[in-house]
Amino acid sequence: MSDYENNGCFCLDELTDGKASLKRLTDDLKAEYPVFLEKRDSASISELHITVKALWNEFSSLLHSVAEYDSGELYRTALKLFDGLKRFDYLGSGNYPALISALYSFADMLPDKAGIDAKAAAHLMNRIKMGYFPTDEEHVRLIKQAINFPKTQVNILDPCCGEGLALKAFAENENAATYGIELDESRGHTAQKNLNNARLGSFFHSSVPFGRFHALLLNPPYLSCPGENGGRRMERAFLSDTLPLLMRGGLLVYIIPYHRADSSVCRTLATYYKNLSVFRFRAGEFKKYKQIVFFGIRAEKHAAERTAEKIERLCLCPEKIPLIDTVPKGLYSLPVKETAVPYFKGSVFDVEELVGQLKASDSLDLLFESADLESRTRKPLLPLNLSQIGLVGASGLMNGLVDSDHPHVIKGKIIREKTRKNMPSDREDVSGFSETESNKIIFNVLTQDRYITIG
Structure with missing residues (x-):
């Protein structure tokens, strides 16, 4: 088959x-x-x-x-x-x-x-099996020319980051925190060396906060088969599911083959983004992967049916799409507002990530410090009464050397004790009794000169 x-x-x-x-x-x-x-x-x-x-x-x-x-x-x-x-x-x-x-x-x-x-x-x-088409660094630099980065820190997300090289080049020499997610474990571990924050697993099952990212670098898988997302094509699925992650005014950089800019993709772009533009990759890369790149600013939902139709018609004739070399410098600016990313979790438990987090955390020190506190010798604030002495003995904690002016060894334990009691009877030739069992605490004490049982 x-x-x-x-x-x-x-x-x-x-x-x-x-x-x-x-x-x-x-x-x-x-x-x-x-x-x-x-x-x-x-x-x-x-x-x-x-x-x-x-x-x-x-x-x-x-x-x-x-x-x-x-x-x-x-x-x-x-x-x-x-x-x-x-x-x-x-x-x-x-x-x-x-x-x-x-x-x-x-x-x-x-x-x-x-x-x-x-x-x-x-x-x-x-x-289809090749699947992994990372954006080459030359085109990343050309894309970056279109963007003004603020002096304040920005958060940039690549939800299918591969080895993280494209995002690393995109954020190079900028005040930017980089976030990536990668399905392939081997590429994901490489990405962890190249990015500030990289997580393993499927983006669709990861935990990423809404509205916290200034820019989205999105180059989703192409030529995919139906899989975990059923009948959803990856370029559509990533485009729609990353929508809430960009803050208002955030920049989308969306790289797909020109023939995947179908009516659904174009309608999403036109409805949720403004100031859209599209450029074609240089001849060598375009010949291999047919890639184009969309730029757009995240906006409120708006009607844009004609814009979507215009974009789709343009993408059907890729030779009419301007080359990426012609993109105006500083065409887009990232938002200035700084914002924290409170959590960022992949869908796969990553042991190496946990090791790194534990090394950077003082939680283990606190744990061992707590263990030291538990193991230290502690004295009661007041003398124990008889009932408390009985509880200590019954629990087995009073079991060892008592270092004092008269050193001795003491061991407490519970024994079962039977008590028989005669019961009166109406008949002269018949006697009766009752027998009960109860727990009794005893202490065996060994002193320098004798052995004593108390209880």
């Missing part, structure tokens, strides 16, 4: 569903066109309009999955067909038979779960 059959991957699931939807909508278009030609009334025009709009939306979503699967010839064909769909004269002299034929042909070209060959599936799964 192949890796895909075991695990699945998002883009093939999306392509399979999209292929079926595209064929269904093409069937609808094929059936509605003759009705429109015959009647040309408002009802037939309305039906045609609804189908065409659904076709555009479906094709727009398909483009992202096609680019993820194959950004070569198949994607270029998809872009040309999408451009043709938008320019087509649906109510005029458009060549419907040619359009319908082109849509069917393109749908047949799309891969799906049933038809993908083993070689293509293996190639896709290998890309």
